[in-house]
Amino acid sequence: MSGLFPRNVWDFVRSLGEGVGSEVRGWRFDFVGPRFRVRPSVSDVTSVCPTRRDVFLRRVGGLRFESESMVFGRLVHEAFLFPFRVGGEVSGLPFRFERYLKSLKVDWGVRRVLRSVFEKSLELYAISRVDCVPVSVEPYVPASPIGLSDHVRPDVLVGFIPVEVTTSFDVERKEMALAAYALAVEAWVGHPVDYGVVAQILFNGGVRVNWRVITIDDILRRKFLDLRDSVARMLEYREDPGVADNCPSSCPFRGVCHGNVSGRARV
Numbered sequence: 001m002s003g004l005f006p007r008n009v010w011d012f013v014r015s016l017g018e019g020v021g022s023e024v025r026g027w028r029f030d031f032v033g034p035r036f037r038v039r040p041s042v043s044d045v046t047s048v049c050p051t052r053r054d055v056f057l058r059r060v061g062g063l064r065f066e067s068e069s070m071v072f073g074r075l076v077h078e079a080f081l082f083p084f085r086v087g088g089e090v091s092g093l094p095f096r097f098e099r100y101l102k103s104l105k106v107d108w109g110v111r112r113v114l115r116s117v118f119e120k121s122l123e124l125y126a127i128s129r130v131d132c133v134p135v136s137v138e139p140y141v142p143a144s145p146i147g148l149s150d151h152v153r154p155d156v157l158v159g160f161i162p163v164e165v166t167t168s169f170d171v172e173r174k175e176m177a178l179a180a181y182a183l184a185v186e187a188w189v190g191h192p193v194d195y196g197v198v199a200q201i202l203f204n205g206g207v208r209v210n211w212r213v214i215t216i217d218d219i220l221r222r223k224f225l226d227l228r229d230s231v232a233r234m235l236e237y238r239e240d241p242g243v244a245d246n247c248p249s250s251c252p253f254r255g256v257c258h259g260n261v262s263g264r265a266r267v
């Protein structure tokens with residue numbers, strides 16, 4: 001069995017044993033049901049801002065900004081998912097990817113990076129076709145039963161294992177997202193989801209994927225639910241949470257909160 005992952009990731013999951021014995025399952029609506037009328041999205045709950053002021057500015061203030069690093073991350077994300085999203089014969093995919101690449105307004109350096117990411121992903125795709133493991137790219141999973149937006153969309157589901165693809169070193173936010181996807185899948189199909197995987201794409205010395213298996217235990221589940229409720233409360237009462245003390249440089253709202261424009265409006 002392989003799917004999207006290399007063999008050693010599966011071996012590691014198997015070595016963790018028979019599940020994590022969680023109580024806070026997605027089908028336990030007494031634990032996970034909505035507490036507020038407003039239902040945030042996963043990206044609202046896991047945003048880069050420590051106070052979630054970016055969510056307030058977007059959803060209450062109607063502002064839309066995207067930083068350069070967010071644009072780059074989105075392009076890498078697309079390049080990585082491309083073979084799994086398009087599907088079909090391996091031999092036909094490079095041509096289709098080149099056509100997609102030509103449609104992007106990016107410089108040659110970014111183009112080269114995206115091509116390397118695609119080639120790495122194509123290797124994984126070729127193996128997954130041999131192993132016939134079900135892989136769904138950005139599937140719609142109903143999420144209103146767990147107090148989130150109508151649907152959530154994990155980057156990938158390998159069987160029932162959610163996978164998040166990232167270029168960021170802030171893996172904690174991705175762990176939160178995995179908890180959300182695990183709860184949503186559990187509420188949807190009634191099948192326990194004890195692990196998720198973060199695929200962290202690194203660029204030093206060529207493109208490399210660092211696979212991290214995350215145990216979705218009750219501590220992580222409760223942490224996610226607490227955050228979900230604090231974001232939902234902020235949106236419901238339209239309360240500005242204020243400027244954070246430690247704003248990450250990647251936040252596209254720095255121009256709004258600190259008056260030094262570094263983001264750009266997204267069209």
Ligand code: SF4
Nearest residue numbers: 049054244247251257
């Ligand atoms: S600049 Fe700081 S306070 Fe404002 S949204 Fe970004 S992280 Fe939050």
